[in-house]
Amino acid sequence: MAKITFIEHSGAEHTVEVEPGMTVMESAIKNDVPGIEAECGGACACATCHVYVEDAWRAATGAPEEMEEDMLDFAFEVRESSRLSCQIKVTDALDGLVVRVPEKQF
Amino acid sequence: MQQEVFTSAAADGATAPIETHAVIIGAGPCALFAVFELGLVDIETHLIDILDKPGGQCAELYPEKPIYDIPGLPIVTGQGLTDRLMEQIEPFSPTFHLNQRVDQLERLADGRFRLVTDLGQEFITQLVVVAAGGGSFTPKRPPLQGIEGYEGTSVHYSVRRIEDFRDREILIAGGGDSALDWALALQPVAKKLTVVHRRDKFRAAPDSVNRMLAEVDSGEMDFLLGQVTALHGDNGQLEAVTIRAKEGESRFECDTMLPFFGLTMKLGPVADWGLNLHQNLIEVDTEKFETSEPGIFAVGDINSYPGKLKLILSGFHEAALMSQAAHKIIYPDQKLVFQYTTSSSSLQKKLGVR
Numbered sequence A: 001m002a003k004i005t006f007i008e009h010s011g012a013e014h015t016v017e018v019e020p021g022m023t024v025m026e027s028a029i030k031n032d033v034p035g036i037e038a039e040c041g042g043a044c045a046c047a048t049c050h051v052y053v054e055d056a057w058r059a060a061t062g063a064p065e066e067m068e069e070d071m072l073d074f075a076f077e078v079r080e081s082s083r084l085s086c087q088i089k090v091t092d093a094l095d096g097l098v099v100r101v102p103e104k105q106f
Numbered sequence B: 001m002q003q004e005v006f007t008s009a010a011a012d013g014a015t016a017p018i019e020t021h022a023v024i025i026g027a028g029p030c031a032l033f034a035v036f037e038l039g040l041v042d043i044e045t046h047l048i049d050i051l052d053k054p055g056g057q058c059a060e061l062y063p064e065k066p067i068y069d070i071p072g073l074p075i076v077t078g079q080g081l082t083d084r085l086m087e088q089i090e091p092f093s094p095t096f097h098l099n100q101r102v103d104q105l106e107r108l109a110d111g112r113f114r115l116v117t118d119l120g121q122e123f124i125t126q127l128v129v130v131a132a133g134g135g136s137f138t139p140k141r142p143p144l145q146g147i148e149g150y151e152g153t154s155v156h157y158s159v160r161r162i163e164d165f166r167d168r169e170i171l172i173a174g175g176g177d178s179a180l181d182w183a184l185a186l187q188p189v190a191k192k193l194t195v196v197h198r199r200d201k202f203r204a205a206p207d208s209v210n211r212m213l214a215e216v217d218s219g220e221m222d223f224l225l226g227q228v229t230a231l232h233g234d235n236g237q238l239e240a241v242t243i244r245a246k247e248g249e250s251r252f253e254c255d256t257m258l259p260f261f262g263l264t265m266k267l268g269p270v271a272d273w274g275l276n277l278h279q280n281l282i283e284v285d286t287e288k289f290e291t292s293e294p295g296i297f298a299v300g301d302i303n304s305y306p307g308k309l310k311l312i313l314s315g316f317h318e319a320a321l322m323s324q325a326a327h328k329i330i331y332p333d334q335k336l337v338f339q340y341t342t343s344s345s346s347l348q349k350k351l352g353v354r
């Protein structure tokens, strides 16, 4: 199991236990983490699962692929650390991952 | 991709009221299969969708992604399924009314229904099939403070008449096909036109990208790298926006903004038609898939009943059963004999295979 922490815009933290193989989005939905909407259910088709990856974890999570980068055009307040959480697969290497939830999804 | 549609009535400007057997609200996969099932029992259909193409979620949200649970089609993409359905319903020549939203639905004194779209097109029909899926596809509204106050005056999500934008200082936000197409279309009438996008790559048809870059090179339009983070103005009149870029924030003067950040599904007018709803879904029975209003049916993602699964195949089944009940309304004196398409010569004649 890997631990993932979601920090809401308000500062509220949610740490959830995730089985490797799930996506970061799925772990948020399964644990009712507020602010991750995931309208398209993880198909990289809605950009409402947008998160900011904490700097220390950016190397481990890697860069978005082209389709995700395209979809990020439809997210709000995109930054260098922006990712669509449905495109981040949880592995043991991501145990301890910290991501921030934007103030608003679109 | 724009797909060829059999007949597309009045994209602009309403014509005289259209009288028909059945109006289907939505043109998603379940609506398309409903055309087939209704066609088999001799019911003619008109479909209305706010999208510019048939296929609903399949065509708009995931045209290139594979679906694995359509019976008999081990793998088919969203667009592929839409194309197959369009082929399957071709013998019934349904009429599509695209780019318009059904706003009103009411019962007339004679028991029929009257529908009116946002373009003012009227329909008089004996029955209605609501196949509205997750609701109307609606442009995404950027979560910018106070944006509602500018909508309709300074902030627009679509263009009905290019002329309305003459001599304006226009900012177009986004980098997809809609953003670039409208940038190119409005540039000739605008006083000044600027595109703002978060990166210098555009997810749009290569031809539009080339034309846009050429116009930027020649100074006919401007391009800014960044994202809009705030709006400034008074009384619904936009004066400037704040743009955040790598170098920091700056103020940019413009009187009109068009944000193009894709579409999302909103229930929309479906909620106003007096139908019994359960968590924003229309309650139906599981024999006829009829709503609380006799003569109004609901199939696909928009309906709700015990055990409902929001799957395309469920909507197909619902359409088949709904059509049996629909036949009783349109042809009250005719007895419907159960037939197979494999062996019935009358069904095969309708399908044009005999």
Ligand SMILES: Cc1cc2nc3c(=O)[nH]c(=O)nc-3n(C[C@H](O)[C@H](O)[C@H](O)COP(=O)(O)OP(=O)(O)OC[C@H]3O[C@@H](n4cnc5c(N)ncnc54)[C@H](O)[C@@H]3O)c2cc1C
Binding pocket: A039, A040, A041, A043, A045, B025, B026, B027, B028, B029, B030, B031, B032, B048, B049, B050, B051, B055, B056, B057, B058, B061, B062, B066, B067, B068, B069, B100, B101, B102, B103, B131, B132, B133, B134, B135, B136, B137, B267, B268, B269, B270, B299, B300, B301, B302, B310, B311, B312, B313, B315
């Ligand atoms: C990424 C993704 C993957 C999916 N994968 C699968 C899968 O593998 N298998 C599966 O079975 N399902 C899948 N689905 C779900 C499937 O797409 C839906 O169940 C299906 O699209 C529902 O069809 P529908 O015809 O009921 O409605 P929709 O496809 O939602 O279409 C409804 C249409 O009605 C229009 N509309 C609504 N209100 C109005 C109005 N007032 N006026 C005019 N037009 C209106 C909308 O604009 C829309 O085009 C997936 C969905 C998504 C998003």
Ligand code: FES
Binding pocket: A025, A037, A038, A039, A040, A041, A042, A043, A044, A045, A046, A047, A048, A049, A071, A084, A085, A086, A087
């Ligand atoms: S859930 Fe829709 S893009 Fe991630």
